[in-house]
Amino acid sequence: MHPLTMTPAINIQSVHKRFGSVNALKGVSLTINGGEFFGLLGPNGAGKSTLINIIAGLTRADEGDVAVLGHHVVRNYRQSRRCIGVVPQELVYDPFFTVREALRIQAGYFGLGRENDPWIDELLDALMLGDKRDTNMRALSGGMKRRVLIAQALVHKPEVVVLDEPTAGVDVELRQSLWAFVKRLHRDGHTIVLTTHYLEEAEALCDRIAILNHGEVIALDTTQGLLERGIGRTLRVCVTTAAPVTGLTGKYAAKIVRQAGNRLDLQLERSSDSVVDMLDAVRQCGATIIDLSTEEADLEDVFVELTRRKKA
Amino acid sequence: MNWRGMQTLFRKELLRFYKVGLQTLAAPVMTTLLYLLVFAQALQERVQVFTGVDYAPFLLAGLIMMSITQNAFANSSSSLIQSKVTGNIVFILLTPLSHVEFFLAFVAAAVVRGLAVGLGVYLAAVLLVPLPIHNPGWLVLFAVLNSAALGTVGVIAGIWAEKFDQLAGFQNFIIIPLSFLSGVFYSIHALPDFWQRASHLNPFFYMIDGFRYGFFGASDIDPSISLAVVVSVFAALVTLTLWMLRSGYKLRN
Ligand SMILES: Nc1ncnc2c1ncn2[C@@H]1O[C@H](COP(=O)(O)OP(=O)(O)OP(=O)(O)O)[C@@H](O)[C@H]1O
Ligand SMILES: [Mg+2]
Numbered sequence: 001m002h003p004l005t006m007t008p009a010i011n012i013q014s015v016h017k018r019f020g021s022v023n024a025l026k027g028v029s030l031t032i033n034g035g036e037f038f039g040l041l042g043p044n045g046a047g048k049s050t051l052i053n054i055i056a057g058l059t060r061a062d063e064g065d066v067a068v069l070g071h072h073v074v075r076n077y078r079q080s081r082r083c084i085g086v087v088p089q090e091l092v093y094d095p096f097f098t099v100r101e102a103l104r105i106q107a108g109y110f111g112l113g114r115e116n117d118p119w120i121d122e123l124l125d126a127l128m129l130g131d132k133r134d135t136n137m138r139a140l141s142g143g144m145k146r147r148v149l150i151a152q153a154l155v156h157k158p159e160v161v162v163l164d165e166p167t168a169g170v171d172v173e174l175r176q177s178l179w180a181f182v183k184r185l186h187r188d189g190h191t192i193v194l195t196t197h198y199l200e201e202a203e204a205l206c207d208r209i210a211i212l213n214h215g216e217v218i219a220l221d222t223t224q225g226l227l228e229r230g231i232g233r234t235l236r237v238c239v240t241t242a243a244p245v246t247g248l249t250g251k252y253a254a255k256i257v258r259q260a261g262n263r264l265d266l267q268l269e270r271s272s273d274s275v276v277d278m279l280d281a282v283r284q285c286g287a288t289i290i291d292l293s294t295e296e297a298d299l300e301d302v303f304v305e306l307t308r309r310k311k312a
Numbered sequence: 313m314n315w316r317g318m319q320t321l322f323r324k325e326l327l328r329f330y331k332v333g334l335q336t337l338a339a340p341v342m343t344t345l346l347y348l349l350v351f352a353q354a355l356q357e358r359v360q361v362f363t364g365v366d367y368a369p370f371l372l373a374g375l376i377m378m379s380i381t382q383n384a385f386a387n388s389s390s391s392l393i394q395s396k397v398t399g400n401i402v403f404i405l406l407t408p409l410s411h412v413e414f415f416l417a418f419v420a421a422a423v424v425r426g427l428a429v430g431l432g433v434y435l436a437a438v439l440l441v442p443l444p445i446h447n448p449g450w451l452v453l454f455a456v457l458n459s460a461a462l463g464t465v466g467v468i469a470g471i472w473a474e475k476f477d478q479l480a481g482f483q484n485f486i487i488i489p490l491s492f493l494s495g496v497f498y499s500i501h502a503l504p505d506f507w508q509r510a511s512h513l514n515p516f517f518y519m520i521d522g523f524r525y526g527f528f529g530a531s532d533i534d535p536s537i538s539l540a541v542v543v544s545v546f547a548a549l550v551t552l553t554l555w556m557l558r559s560g561y562k563l564r565n
Contacts, residue, residue, distance in 0.1 A: 058405050060564050078314070078408040086406055092399035096328050108320025109407035152403065 006034040007070040009160045009191035010055060015064035017050055024050045026215040032193060037186050039206035040195045043307055046212040048195045049089050052164050056086040068160055085158035087149050089165045093137040099148055100133040103155055110156040123151040126181055143170050161185060162193040203299040213307045230297025232270040235278060238263055239287035252281045318413040325421030328391055341432040344379045348372055348437055351497060361499045362530040368441045374496035376430050377523045384426030384459035385466040385487055388418045392470025393479045411557035422463025427455055443527055451526030457542050458519040464549040471562050490516045500532050515545045
């Protein structure tokens, strides 16, 4: 099926949520398509978890509607909750049970019995928890508990998987294996929604990104589209003279962002500045260029720019 | 109905108390036996109860019901507050379980815990204090209804309380005074007029008096009135609890 003809994986329409005097969500609308790898980014307190909790049915919206694969999360909660698996941000666990007991119980809530055990074993292996299956939850390290949370979210094979900061407090190696696992889920056709504060991860993984700030969507675009909104790139030039380059004409003088020793960093506007013209200008000052590199704006630059602009 | 889901939640709740059985089953049986020994000794000669009924069996019947109700309450309330405080209640809230299934599973587990403790007290104490059984049907009926009612109150308290000390307050200022002042230790006919009347406003009085009828065939008031009161109170509690759960009160906001 073509993505456009499918019911959206998640459809969010003008969702409002207040907590007392805190206006956590101020009319958020978003459509996440089936099969997408979607990033939900934003600074602390932006409302990401609140939005996820509303999608999961953990919190009720004050206003607005949310549907998962067409099932309204309040009116049709049974169907919508079967379609979605949520990995909560908080590291929660039930200290009464072992890893496998916890997973069997979770599957049981969804009406699944022993026939689901092979899938549970598969999850345990994929998340490298195979040797911990009979260990009590209390005795696991933080990173292991996080992986059990991921397994718990997947016990009922949901089509839509939502991960609220799955890599917080997880070491580098494990993070990579987690992403390999999530990518596999995505390849297998699952829709993935992800929040993270590691923007390079989001940049590498997500097809589309929404940036939430103070309860509002301030940007919604493909990852590439967002990157192109970056103010531009940085041109780094190494010249022969250790002395500052003087005599750079007015227009270009304003583009210098850093000058140290024989290194010169210039900020280029993506559409209006030409690298060649800029280099000519540098050369005309009498400097000989011995090396140069350009650095594209990354998601972090764009993120900082967008969220800061909004605050001002 | 999601039968399997409900059954899983019920089984999980059973496992939860079974795994710490020393604290949830053995300890309350022990405490109740101590009450029996101390009070039966101390008050034997002084307290007038039903004609033809000794004080020790009268007290034992009351203590059995008190242990049933207190443990039913403790089971659902402590499970809920623990899940809320530790946050693992989300595992239940994320599932397709309905509010009715949620309710039934918690209350059924509370009933099992209450009955298990009650039976434990009975079996341990009956060696010391012979207790006749006049009508087993009434006994079972009151035991199940009362534990279900207190299991329901436990659900209400567990949802309402946000911290352990709020729950402790609920227990110490509502549940324990009402159960102590219900006639566990005395027949209300021995009380002054005002306190006799006040006792009639206490639902625990009917719970215990109706239950005692099952043992002795005698009671302070007509057991069918007790039954009617207990059923009505239970129905009101169920209505309130289902409304709370349906609205998502304190659980889904
Ligand atoms: N249960 C609650 N009671 C009161 N206020 C809340 C509650 N949950 C969230 N908030 C408030 O709502 C706002 C949004 O919080 P939320 O947890 O959604 O942010 P977030 O984007 O997930 O942040 P983070 O990146 O830190 O996880 C914050 O101001 C927070 O304090
Ligand atoms: Mg969050």
